Amino acid sequence: MVLASALALGACDRKSAAQAAAVDLPPLKSLAGFPVGTCVQAAQLDDAAFAALVAAQVSQLTAEWEMKMEYIVQDDGSLRFDAPDRIAAFARTHGLRFFGHTLVWYAQSPAAFARLGSGPGFAAAYRDYIHAVVGRYRGQAAGWDVVNEAVAEDGEGWRECLWSQRLGRLEHMTLAFQHAREADPDAVLFLNDYNLENLPKKRATFLKLAEALLKAGAPLGGLGTQTHVAADLKAGELTAALKDLASLGLPIHLSEMDVSLSRAKGLLRDRRELEAGQARVYAEAAEAFSSLPARQRFAFTFWGLRDGESWLKREDARDTPLPFDDAGQAKAAAGAWAAALR
Numbered sequence: 001m002v003l004a005s006a007l008a009l010g011a012c013d014r015k016s017a018a019q020a021a022a023v024d025l026p027p028l029k030s031l032a033g034f035p036v037g038t039c040v041q042a043a044q045l046d047d048a049a050f051a052a053l054v055a056a057q058v059s060q061l062t063a064e065w066e067m068k069m070e071y072i073v074q075d076d077g078s079l080r081f082d083a084p085d086r087i088a089a090f091a092r093t094h095g096l097r098f099f100g101h102t103l104v105w106y107a108q109s110p111a112a113f114a115r116l117g118s119g120p121g122f123a124a125a126y127r128d129y130i131h132a133v134v135g136r137y138r139g140q141a142a143g144w145d146v147v148n149e150a151v152a153e154d155g156e157g158w159r160e161c162l163w164s165q166r167l168g169r170l171e172h173m174t175l176a177f178q179h180a181r182e183a184d185p186d187a188v189l190f191l192n193d194y195n196l197e198n199l200p201k202k203r204a205t206f207l208k209l210a211e212a213l214l215k216a217g218a219p220l221g222g223l224g225t226q227t228h229v230a231a232d233l234k235a236g237e238l239t240a241a242l243k244d245l246a247s248l249g250l251p252i253h254l255s256e257m258d259v260s261l262s263r264a265k266g267l268l269r270d271r272r273e274l275e276a277g278q279a280r281v282y283a284e285a286a287e288a289f290s291s292l293p294a295r296q297r298f299a300f301t302f303w304g305l306r307d308g309e310s311w312l313k314r315e316d317a318r319d320t321p322l323p324f325d326d327a328g329q330a331k332a333a334a335g336a337w338a339a340a341l342r
């Protein structure tokens with residue numbers, strides 16, 4: 001079936017440009033009763049057409065990678081902020097909210113931390129890092145992904161990582177939330193994860209972790225569900241997931257949505273069917289998110305606007321997972337998302 005999807009994408013690519021008809025839409029943010037976001041990279045802001053599309057379409061920005069340790073922490077332990085500052089400045093200039101992503105992630109543990117022992121020096125460096133990064137954007141960042149992807153891939157427990165090994169399985173997370181709150185008294189502090197739509201077991205473990213953090217006194221203020229999904233996502237799964245995640249009463253950030261055609265493994269046969277499936281998934285997400293109580297609709301963030309900028313292109317260059325085409329024209333997927341809000 002995976003081969004069938006890939007063949008379908010290949011076989012129909014020649015016609016896809018015509019078929020992915022552009023739709024005429026007002027700016028997405030003007031249609032939504034909640035902040036609409038996208039991720040950006042500093043260098044992309046040099047592209048005037050891209051910068052104009054972002055400023056016109058969204059009301060919130062997330063740094064795609066330049067506010068993570070992989071960018072900020074240098075080998076000698078110094079910190080660099082040129083790119084995140086540029087993104088923050090663009091948000092300020094255009095009156096956009098700014099969202100910090102991400103402070104603590106199992107996937108990134110720079111050498112400058114790894115070479116420290118387990119003693120008080122490590123805990124102090126961890127605290128100082130969070131204070132330095134969150135403190136720098138105090139008063140501008142509306143919120144932070146404080147801990148990203150803490151739940152195991154299969155939902156059985158929590159991931160092990162340098163942070164859990166050095167500071168404790170739950171303690172490293174409660175500390176991160178506490179240090180972020182010390183540095184910014186107002187930012188909404190999130191726990192963020194993925195595959196919460198299609199893996200109910202992972203979603204259940206995620207919710208139990210959120211409850212454990214609250215019980216431990218962590219100032220957890222919101223739940224992020226990344227929503228990297230595929231065009232054959234079963235109807236209703238996304239709605240069920242959002243309802244379940246909202247059951248704790250915390251604000252929800254639909255934080256990184258894209259809908260892959262290439263990752264679709266169902267019985268969809270060709271690009272047209274894949275694109276119809278994609279539009280349906282985007283529409284369901286819009287409907288489900290806008291059905292949340294207003295106080296729980298933190299933001300709806302697309303993980304990119306134009307297909308060409310998607311991280312998914314690294315897996316399959318033919319994938320077209322985002323709401324706009326490379327020319328910045330809204331696609332049928334964006335039209336379906338907008339129609340579901342009306």
Ligand code: G3I
Nearest residue numbers: 041064065068070101102148194226228256303310311312
């Ligand atoms: O731009 C530099 C380039 O100058 C340099 O030559 C090259 C080689 O090192 O790196 C390039 O930066 C890369 C960056 O993406 C921009 O393309 C980084 O290495 C690479 O690590 C980074 O990947 C990002 C990834 O997170 C890891 O940070 C992706 O863009 C980003 O889409 C992805 O986003 C994640 C979320 O944070 C968490 N949820 C899943 C999501 C997708 O994986």
